[in-house]
Amino acid sequence: MPVKSDFLASTIEHIDILNHDVRPIVDAMSKMAFSARDLARAAEIYDRMLADTDCGVILCLAGSLISAGLKKVFVDLIRANMVDAIVSTGANIVDQDFFEALGFRHYIAEERLRAGLDDSTLRDLHIDRIYDTLIDEDELRICDEATKIVADSLEHRPYSSREFIREMGAYLDRVGCKATDSIIYEAYKADVPIFCPAFSDCSAGFGLVAHQHERGDGPKVSIDSVKDFYELTQLKVKNPSTGLFMIGGGVPKNFAQDIVVAAEIIGEDAPMHKYAIQITVADVRDGALSGSTLKEASSWGKVDTTYEQMVYSEATLAVPLIAGYAYHVGSWKARQGKKWATLLDAVAQVS
Ligand SMILES: NC(=O)c1ccc[n+]([C@@H]2O[C@H](COP(=O)([O-])OP(=O)(O)OC[C@H]3O[C@@H](n4cnc5c(N)ncnc54)[C@H](O)[C@@H]3O)[C@@H](O)[C@H]2O)c1
Numbered sequence: 001m002p003v004k005s006d007f008l009a010s011t012i013e014h015i016d017i018l019n020h021d022v023r024p025i026v027d028a029m030s031k032m033a034f035s036a037r038d039l040a041r042a043a044e045i046y047d048r049m050l051a052d053t054d055c056g057v058i059l060c061l062a063g064s065l066i067s068a069g070l071k072k073v074f075v076d077l078i079r080a081n082m083v084d085a086i087v088s089t090g091a092n093i094v095d096q097d098f099f100e101a102l103g104f105r106h107y108i109a110e111e112r113l114r115a116g117l118d119d120s121t122l123r124d125l126h127i128d129r130i131y132d133t134l135i136d137e138d139e140l141r142i143c144d145e146a147t148k149i150v151a152d153s154l155e156h157r158p159y160s161s162r163e164f165i166r167e168m169g170a171y172l173d174r175v176g177c178k179a180t181d182s183i184i185y186e187a188y189k190a191d192v193p194i195f196c197p198a199f200s201d202c203s204a205g206f207g208l209v210a211h212q213h214e215r216g217d218g219p220k221v222s223i224d225s226v227k228d229f230y231e232l233t234q235l236k237v238k239n240p241s242t243g244l245f246m247i248g249g250g251v252p253k254n255f256a257q258d259i260v261v262a263a264e265i266i267g268e269d270a271p272m273h274k275y276a277i278q279i280t281v282a283d284v285r286d287g288a289l290s291g292s293t294l295k296e297a298s299s300w301g302k303v304d305t306t307y308e309q310m311v312y313s314e315a316t317l318a319v320p321l322i323a324g325y326a327y328h329v330g331s332w333k334a335r336q337g338k339k340w341a342t343l344l345d346a347v348a349q350v351s
Contacts, residue, residue, distance in 0.1 A: 014072035017324035043325035049243035051331035062248030066096035090202025103178030147207030156219035243275030249290025
């Protein structure tokens with residue numbers, strides 16, 4: 001009879017862009033064709049965003065990126081002031097980053113297991129699978145419970161996901177972050193706001209459901225997604241020059257793009273996002289959001305077309321090259337962190 005440790009033996013290790021100078025390969029790709037040249041252009045545009053010190057950089061994350069080994073890339077971008085705000089799915093931030101910050105890991109589903117991987121055996125052992133990656137579901141339950149502990153500790157009122165995630169950072173500060181690298185904790189320390197517009201659709205949702213159930217008719221913590229939208233729009237209004245680095249599509253892509261329109265709705269004259277790059281595996285045929293081109297977004301008044309680039313690639317291949325290129329070119333060294341979380345705390349007080 002197999003046991004859990006038969007499956008949860010080899011951990012996913014996060015790639016370290018600081019140790020790999022990818023400039024020569026990306027430069028060489030710029031003289032090739034097809035996706036290689038698209039990727040090199042996206043890397044050059046990301047560097048351009050960073051060289052433009054007025055530009056606020058918004059990183060958008062969808063897909064299962066942290067469990068896939070990209071966590072340290074995003075942590076290093078925060079540490080190097082290469083990102084000013086993050087808009088993500090809850091899965092990346094809570095189920096995966098917060099989960100690792102609590103001391104848990106993601107595991108490689110070994111070849112021999114993948115060959116005849118029996119998901120019903122995994123079910124019996126409380127092991128969850130994301131394609132070739134495994135997670136201990138009992139540990140995930142502890143992650144759900146930790147979000148409930150955070151909710152229970154707060155004043156009972158509506159919060160933006162941004163405010164709640166900042167409290168998760170404060171919680172890690174109190175109890176001790178058990179991972180060397182954590183997006184939530186690093187963003188908390190660097191005043192980089194993190195938004196999860198569909199916050200309940202992840203591990204945090206379970207914790208918040210348990211919190212609200214326990215509170216019954218009494219006052220309780222709730223998540224106000226309009227407050228998220230308002231706060232992110234305020235960033236656009238107060239810092240009109242913006243660039244998007246989008247990984248995957250989904251809710252984060254549209255939410256971040258829509259703040260240009262939202263600014264207009266509240267009577268502010270905000271320009272389109274000046275720079276935009278997107279890495280996605282989706283294509284345009286289904287007319288869906290995730291594969292819609294950035295040129296298409298310009299028809300909606302969201303993205304300027306001078307510096308935009310779609311890269312059709314799976315993220316684990318393209319992100320280390322694009323982020324690594326910009327890191328090693330080093331234009332970010334002239335940038336100051338915009339500390340947008342502090343600015344938003346002031347907005348939240350008056351709204
Ligand atoms: N992904 C998970 O493992 C997971 C787990 C729990 C909850 N959720 C929740 O489900 C909802 C959907 O999130 P999602 O992250 O699954 O988004 P999603 O599957 O809707 O992804 C959006 C699009 O991004 C692109 N994409 C995704 N992964 C990519 C990759 N590796 N490389 C390139 N492009 C990629 C694809 O085009 C995809 O259609 C969110 O609310 C999330 O919190 C997701």
